[in-house]
Amino acid sequence: xxxxxxAQGLAEPFKGITTNxxxxxxxxxxxxxxxxTEPVRQAAGAFLASxxxxxRAKTLFSVADNEWRxxxxxxxxxxxxxxxxEMSESQRGAAIDLLRTSLSAKGLQQTQDIMRLNxxxxxxxxxxxxxxxxxxxxxxxxxxxxxSEPWGWQLDGHHLIINYFVLGDQVVMTPTFMGSEPVTxxxxxxxxxxxxxxxxxxxLALINAxxxxxxxxxxxxxxxxxSNNIAEAFKDNIVLDYAGIRxxxxxxxxxxxxxxxxxxxxxxxxxxxxxxxxxxxRQHLDKTHFAWIGETKPxxxxxxxxxxxxxxxxxxxxxxxxxxxxxxxxxTREHIHSVVRTPNGNDYGKDLxxxxxxxxxxxxxx
Numbered sequence: 048x049x050x051x052x053x054a055q056g057l058a059e060p061f062k063g064i065t066t067n068x069x070x071x072x073x074x075x076x077x078x079x080x081x082x083x084t085e086p087v088r089q090a091a092g093a094f095l096a097s098x099x100x101x102x103r104a105k106t107l108f109s110v111a112d113n114e115w116r117x118x119x120x121x122x123x124x125x126x127x128x129x130x131x132x133e134m135s136e137s138q139r140g141a142a143i144d145l146l147r148t149s150l151s152a153k154g155l156q157q158t159q160d161i162m163r164l165n166x167x168x169x170x171x172x173x174x175x176x177x178x179x180x181x182x183x184x185x186x187x188x189x190x191x192x193x194x195s196e197p198w199g200w201q202l203d204g205h206h207l208i209i210n211y212f213v214l215g216d217q218v219v220m221t222p223t224f225m226g227s228e229p230v231t232x233x234x235x236x237x238x239x240x241x242x243x244x245x246x247x248x249x250x251l252a253l254i255n256a257x258x259x260x261x262x263x264x265x266x267x268x269x270x271x272x273x274s275n276n277i278a279e280a281f282k283d284n285i286v287l288d289y290a291g292i293r294x295x296x297x298x299x300x301x302x303x304x305x306x307x308x309x310x311x312x313x314x315x316x317x318x319x320x321x322x323x324x325x326x327x328x329r330q331h332l333d334k335t336h337f338a339w340i341g342e343t344k345p346x347x348x349x350x351x352x353x354x355x356x357x358x359x360x361x362x363x364x365x366x367x368x369x370x371x372x373x374x375x376x377x378x379t380r381e382h383i384h385s386v387v388r389t390p391n392g393n394d395y396g397k398d399l400x401x402x403x404x405x406x407x408x409x410x411x412x413x
Contacts, residue, residue, distance in 0.1 A: 049119055049121060049123065049124045049125070052119070052280065052281050053117060053119070053281060055281065056116070056280065056281020056282070056283065057113060057116055057117070057281070059284060061116065061283055061284065061392075061394075061395075061397055062283070062284045062392065063283065063284065063389075063390060063391055063392030063393065063394060063397065063398075064278060064282075064283070064284070064285055064286075064287060064359060064388055064390040064391070064394070065284075065286055065287075065390065065391065066286070066287065066288045066289055066390075067286065067288065068286050070391050070392045071356055071391045074356055074357055074391050074393070074398075075357075075389075075391075075392075075393045075398045075399060075402075076402075077214065077215075077217070077399055077402050077403060077406070078217070079215065079216055080216045080217055080218075080319075080320070080323045081216065082216055082218075082319035082320055082322075082323060083216055083319075084213050084215070084216050084217075084218060084320075085194070086148040087145070087148050087149050087192075087211075087213060087218075087317075088192040088193070088194060088213070089148075089192075090141070090144045090145040090147070090148040090149070091145055091188065091192040091198075091200060092192045093141050093144065093145075094138075094141040094142055094144070094145045094186070094188075095107070095188060095191075095192070097135075097137060097138045097141040098129065098138065102129045102133075102138075105127065105128060105129065106127075106128045106129050106186065106187055106188055107187075107188050107191070108127075108187060108188065108189050108190075109189065109190065110189045110190030110196075110197045110198055110199065110400065111400065112189060114127060114187055114189060114201070115189060115199075115201065115210060115395045116281070116283060116395070117203075118201065118203045118208045118210070118222070118224070118280055119203075119208075119280040119281070120205065120206060120208065120224055120226065120279060120280060120384065121205065122165075122178055122179060122183065122204075122205035122369070123178075124203075126185040126203050126204070127185065127187050128185040128186050128187035128188075128201075128203070129185065129186060130182060130183060130184060130185045130186075130204075131162075131181070131182040131183075131184050131185075131186075132180065132182025132183060133182075142186055143159075145186075145200065146158060146202070148317070149200075149209075149211055149218075149220075149316075149317060150209075150315055150316065150317055151314055151315060151316060151317050151318050151321060153314055153315060154314070154315030154316060154317070157225060157242055157243075157315060158202075158207060158209070158225075158315075160227075160237075160240050160241070160242045161206050161207045161225060161226070161227050161242055162181040162182075162184060162204070162207065163181050163232070163236075163237040163240050164206075164227045164228075164229060164230070164232060164237065164240055164242060165179050165180060165181055165183065165204070165205050165206065165207075165227075166179065166180050166181040166235075166236060166237060167229060167232040167235050167236070167237055167240070168205075168228060168229065168369055168370070170234075170235040170236065171229070171235075171370055171371060172369065172371060179205065179369075183204050183205060184202055184203065184204030184205075184207060185202070185203050185204060186200060186201070186202055186203075187200065187201045187203070188200050189201065189212075192213075194215070195215055196214075197212070197213070197214045197396065197399070197400050197403055198212075198213055199211050199212035199213050199395075199396065206224070206225070206226040206227050206228070206384075207224065207225060207226075208222065208223065208224040208280075209223050210222055210223065210394070210395050212395055212396030212399070212400070213396075214396060214399050214400070214403060217323075217396075217399060218316065218317075218320040218323075219389060219393060219394075219395065219396035219399065220315070220316045220320070220324075220387075221387050221388050221389040221393075221394050221395070222278070222283075222386065222387065222388050222394050222395070223315065223386070223387045224279065224280075224384070224385070224386050225242070225243065225315070225385050226243070226365075226382075226383050226384040226385055227242050227243065227382075227383060228365075228367065228368060228369055228370055228381060228382040228383075229370060229381045229382070230242055230243060230244075230380065230381050230382065230383050231381065242383075243362075243383045243385060245311050246308075246311050246312060246362055246383075246385060247362070247380070247383070249304075249307060249308045249311050250308060250349070250351045250362055251343065251345070251347070251349070252304065253301070253304045253305060253308055253337065253351075254266075254339050254343050254349075254351070255343055256300075256301055256304055257292070257297075257301065261292055261296060261297070261301075262343075264291065264292040264293075264296060265291045265292040265337055265338060265339050266291075266338075266339045266340070266343075267290055267291060267338050267339065267340050268340045268341075269340075269341070269342060270341070270342070271340050271341035271342070271348055271349060271350060271364070271378055272377075272378070273366060273376075273378065274363060274365045274366065274378070274384070275340050275350035275361075275363050276350070276361045276363040276365075276384050276386060277352075277361065278359055278361055278386050278388050279384070279386060283394060287354070287359070289334075289336040289354055290336060290338040290352070290354070291336045291337050291338025291339065291352065291354075292336065292337050292338075293333075293334070293335070293336050294332050294333060294334075294335040294336070294337070295333050297337075302332065305332075305335065305337055305353070306325070306328070306329065306332070308353065308360075309325070309328055309353055309358060309360060310325055312360045312362075312385065312387050313325055313328070313358070313387065324358075327357050327358075328355065328357060328358050330357075331355045331356045331357050331358075332355070334355055334356055335353065335354065335355035335358075336352075336353070336354045336355070337351065337352070337353055338351065338352045338354070339351050339352075341364075341378075346380075348364035348377075348378040348379065348380060349364060350362065350363045350364065354390075355390075356390060356391055357389065357390065357391070357393075358387070358388070358389065358390070359386075359387070359388040359389075359390050360385070360386070360387050360388075361384075361385065361386045362383070362384075362385045363378075363383065363384045363385070364378040364379060364380055364382065364383060365378055365379070365382040365383065365384055366378050366379065366382065367379055367381070367382055368382065370382075
């Protein structure tokens, strides 16, 4: 199943998510952000240096390799690179340092908590740590870490995918997938761990801050059945039109709440680069839309989408899949998927990479 999805998803060259099949040009420029990526480069170099020659050979790919696009949420997907479970203690330390320098404190916490909840899922399945576990996350490196040439890294595993592209002092951290089943550990080794609660509560607060006329625009469908996320694995080129209410139809305080909701997702990126991304989001706020599926009560299950020329955020309560004895078919708050994308061709930093090659032709690049 995953091999078929991969083959179909990669059958056409990367274009990017659009609203009508046409890329809006000129949205992303190669420029200086003034936010250094040197700590990330050093941490990536230290991680690579910690690997054996065999590990390095299966971890390192070209920056233009299709490996970027080979990610999937499901736990059974066959992944490249080196997993945390395979690493020595010092190698795992170097890998976590790479995450620590790349992500915000919140982003690192959520990343590690998703891994811990994958261990909880193993406990719930009769201590099945062949299928589930906190070490079943793989790191690959695309291009050698470099101060001015493009490179990046990917973390790929169950409910957790981070694509992190670097060019000079610019960073693109999409597609990012963060989710969990369960969302809360009520027992076991990591009892008390919970993820995606602020993303959930802030989405619900925003829909409930709208008046009746605004809600009629924002709510696509008031009943939620099944899964609604659209921009998951192998959906790099989907055509997805705007839906819901436009930010121009919101009051100033509601627009602030919309920006705060986007920040909650973008804020997994290290603070300086998250600010750069949020500046970009603000420039296109008038074209930003907020859409909702589901009810709006305090305990409702729901889906929401924030969509602009430069950011796509999805949050979805999903039916149970891997938790034993859960009621199948009905969405639950104990299974969440969230996705952040950069529409119009800049997922994986692809538009920046394209411009870089225009400015610096690579005669031997394949």
